[in-house]
Amino acid sequence: xxxxxxxxxxxxxxxxxxxxxxxxxxxxxxxxxxxxxxxxxxxxxxxxxxxxxxxxxxxxxxxxxxxxxxxxxxxxxxxxxxxxxxxxxxxxxxxxxxxxxxxxxxxxxxxxxxxxxxxxxxxxxxxxxxxxxxxxxxxxxxxxxxxxxxxxxxxxxxxxxxxxxxxxxxxxxxxxxxxxxxxxxxxxxxxxxxxxxxxxxxxxxxxxxxxxxxxxxxxxxxxxxxxxxxxxxxxxxxxxxxxxxxxxxxxxxxxxxxxxxxxxxxxxxxxxxxxxxxxxxxxxxxxxxxxxx
Amino acid sequence: xxxxxxxxxxxxxxxxxxxxxxxxxxxxxxxxxxxxxxxxxxxxxxxxxxxxxxxxxxxxxxxxxxxxxxxxxxxxxxxxxxxxxxxxxxxxxxxxxxxxxxxxxxxxxxxxxxxxxxxxxxxxxxxxxxxxxxxxxxxxxxxxxxxxxxxxxxxxxxxxxxxxxxxxxxxxxxxxxxxxxxxxxxxxxxxxxxxxxxxxxxxxxxxxxxxxxxxxxxxxxxxxxxxxxxxxxxxxxxxxxxxxxxxxxxxxxxxxxxxxxxxxxxxxxxxxxxxxxxxxxxxxxxxxxxxxxxxxxxxxxxxxxxxxxxxxxxxxxxxxxxxxxxxxxxxxxxxxxxxxxxxxxxxxxxxxxx
Numbered sequence: 001x002x003x004x005x006x007x008x009x010x011x012x013x014x015x016x017x018x019x020x021x022x023x024x025x026x027x028x029x030x031x032x033x034x035x036x037x038x039x040x041x042x043x044x045x046x047x048x049x050x051x052x053x054x055x056x057x058x059x060x061x062x063x064x065x066x067x068x069x070x071x072x073x074x075x076x077x078x079x080x081x082x083x084x085x086x087x088x089x090x091x092x093x094x095x096x097x098x099x100x101x102x103x104x105x106x107x108x109x110x111x112x113x114x115x116x117x118x119x120x121x122x123x124x125x126x127x128x129x130x131x132x133x134x135x136x137x138x139x140x141x142x143x144x145x146x147x148x149x150x151x152x153x154x155x156x157x158x159x160x161x162x163x164x165x166x167x168x169x170x171x172x173x174x175x176x177x178x179x180x181x182x183x184x185x186x187x188x189x190x191x192x193x194x195x196x197x198x199x200x201x202x203x204x205x206x207x208x209x210x211x212x213x214x215x216x217x218x219x220x221x222x223x224x225x226x227x228x229x230x231x232x233x234x235x236x237x238x239x240x241x242x243x244x245x246x247x248x249x250x251x252x253x254x255x256x257x258x259x260x261x262x263x264x265x266x267x268x269x270x271x272x273x274x275x276x277x278x279x280x281x282x283x284x285x286x287x288x289x290x291x292x293x
Numbered sequence: 294x295x296x297x298x299x300x301x302x303x304x305x306x307x308x309x310x311x312x313x314x315x316x317x318x319x320x321x322x323x324x325x326x327x328x329x330x331x332x333x334x335x336x337x338x339x340x341x342x343x344x345x346x347x348x349x350x351x352x353x354x355x356x357x358x359x360x361x362x363x364x365x366x367x368x369x370x371x372x373x374x375x376x377x378x379x380x381x382x383x384x385x386x387x388x389x390x391x392x393x394x395x396x397x398x399x400x401x402x403x404x405x406x407x408x409x410x411x412x413x414x415x416x417x418x419x420x421x422x423x424x425x426x427x428x429x430x431x432x433x434x435x436x437x438x439x440x441x442x443x444x445x446x447x448x449x450x451x452x453x454x455x456x457x458x459x460x461x462x463x464x465x466x467x468x469x470x471x472x473x474x475x476x477x478x479x480x481x482x483x484x485x486x487x488x489x490x491x492x493x494x495x496x497x498x499x500x501x502x503x504x505x506x507x508x509x510x511x512x513x514x515x516x517x518x519x520x521x522x523x524x525x526x527x528x529x530x531x532x533x534x535x536x537x538x539x540x541x542x543x544x545x546x547x548x549x550x551x552x553x554x555x556x557x558x559x560x561x562x563x564x565x566x567x568x569x570x571x572x573x574x575x576x577x578x579x580x581x582x583x584x585x586x587x588x589x590x591x592x593x594x595x596x597x598x599x600x601x602x603x604x605x606x607x608x609x610x611x612x613x614x615x616x617x618x619x620x621x622x623x624x625x626x627x628x629x630x631x632x633x634x635x636x637x638x639x640x641x642x643x644x645x646x647x
Contacts, residue, residue, distance in 0.1 A: 189439075190380075192343060192371060207382045
């Protein structure tokens with residue numbers, strides 16, 4: 001890579017200043033606020049605030065509802081990340097084979113990404129509403145007692161489906177780009193070497209897609225953890241009971257609905273630690289197996 | 294190992310024919326080079342043999358079996374690609390073993406075959422390296438090795454040397470020739486480089502615009518080119534072609550010069566061809582083609598004089614001794630060697646036998 005040497009010290013700082021300012025204002029400052037608040041306790045009317053040390057953390061971690069949210073989050077995130085990537089990869093591979101109307105097909109695939117999360121959630125809710133949902137009816141005709149408003153598993157399936165559907169477009173786009181970057185001659189060489197299409201996919205295409213897949217793994221994990229709030233809020237509101245209450249949703253619920261700011265702040269600090277740890281883990285252990293072209 | 298038979302092989306893209314019926318038999322162990330300018334269909338033809346392009350009409354047989362509808366993997370062939378197409382995430386060893394593993398060969402057999410190929414191609418020190426840690430020449434050898442370990446019925450090479458520098462190309466050319474002598478592998482080799490074509494081939498297929506202009510041994514192609522295109526394509530510098538008017542024993546050049554020539558095939562308009570190496574400077578008083586030299590290229594052993602036939606716009610190249618004093622602006626007379634004249638039909642471009 002070419003190294004550029006700046007003649008004086010000020011210019012480089014000025015050039016990175018906007019990015020630094022954004023990061024400071026929108027990440028470090030709120031993060032610091034959350035951390036400060038997690039060590040404080042506020043009374044019910046917000047009149048008195050006292051320093052309580054790690055008491056909020058102790059309380060949160062001992063709370064069975066919090067452990068439930070942790071479990072829900074693990075299940076939800078793993079399913080969303082895996083399904084969104086697997087389905088997008090499948091669709092991208094199929095899209096490669098389309099000869100006529102390729103760009104039309106791709107454009108259609110990308111549209112869902114333009115739908116706002118809350119609206120996507122509402123769409124799915126309407127489609128699968130047990131009383132008037134267009135798609136709930138055939139399910140019931142097949143003898144499934146479909147009711148995401150009462151059945152915890154059904155509710156989970158519905159939010160997973162909505163969150164996955166929303167993310168497939170994004171993953172699809174990256175997988176299509178990744179597939180196009182693989183030289184055709186490699187697949188031809190594999191075909192001549194005797195590999196079936198399926199074998200060539202798993203031994204040539206999939207390993208060469210690893211940089212894309214790894215990037216998407218990190219992005220999708222973060223997506224499932226944070227950005228699905230809108231969908232859950234619109235579809236189930238965390239219910240029935242607390243069956244679809246993820247960590248992020250619980251942070252919102254405890255902080256902005258129940259107004260227990262100390263607990264909520266402690267939870268968001270824990271969440272931050274989880275995400276940092278997870279991402280560090282992914283880079284440390286999974287990226288090693290990634291071959292960059 | 295096996296021969297390859299092409300019978301009236303054609304290829305069309307959306308009704309647009311690009312290969313116009315090629316037929317030939319490649320014997321077991323023969324080294325055949327398909328040569329032609331870019332866009333002549335030579336790579337397409339090779340890819341049709343490989344099974345990477347569908348065959349529109351005609352049949353291709355490998356080892357006596359019609360392979361038209363067989364997948365590449367069922368054709369028992371190996372191919373070396375122009376860009377080598379090495380699997381970037383696999384080591385040299387894994388690259389070479391890939392096809393063998395798919396063929397469910399035993400581990401010991403795979404190891405011994407890879408070791409043998411690595412020894413032949415001097416790749417032993419690099420077996421555990423990834424392709425990106427190799428030089429162009431080494432990558433090329435890995436691509437060769439990956440094809441050879443399979444011991445296929447036929448080996449196909451698509452411009453395998455075109456990405457190498459000139460010196461390496463000469464080295465690899467010799468190595469490929471030697472390897473062919475050692476393995477006796479039936480080989481089909483595509484190139485646009487006439488030196489590669491002439492030096493490697495047992496037989497040449499000279500292609501132009503989807504037609505095989507001539508299929509013959511290199512020497513035959515050089516000495517008796519079947520068409521004006523072949524005459525111009527094989528040989529460097531290219532053969533001189535002059536439009537002349539012939540009558541009993543004499544031709545009239547465009548400038549009006551009359552030249553007595555023996556062995557004229559017929560009277561009337563003709564294209565007359567003579568290679569630069571078959572021209573010599575005229576003795577004083579001898580009937581000759583008058584040429585004005587425009588430049589002289591000195592290559593050391595030889596020099597090439599580039600000029601125009603006087604009072605015409607027809608270019609003329611002749612080979613001179615390296616020490617020749619000829620210089621730009623000289624008016625010289627050149628005389629063709631009567632044993633090496635070529636005549637072509639001005640209409641069809643085909644060779645006319647004297």
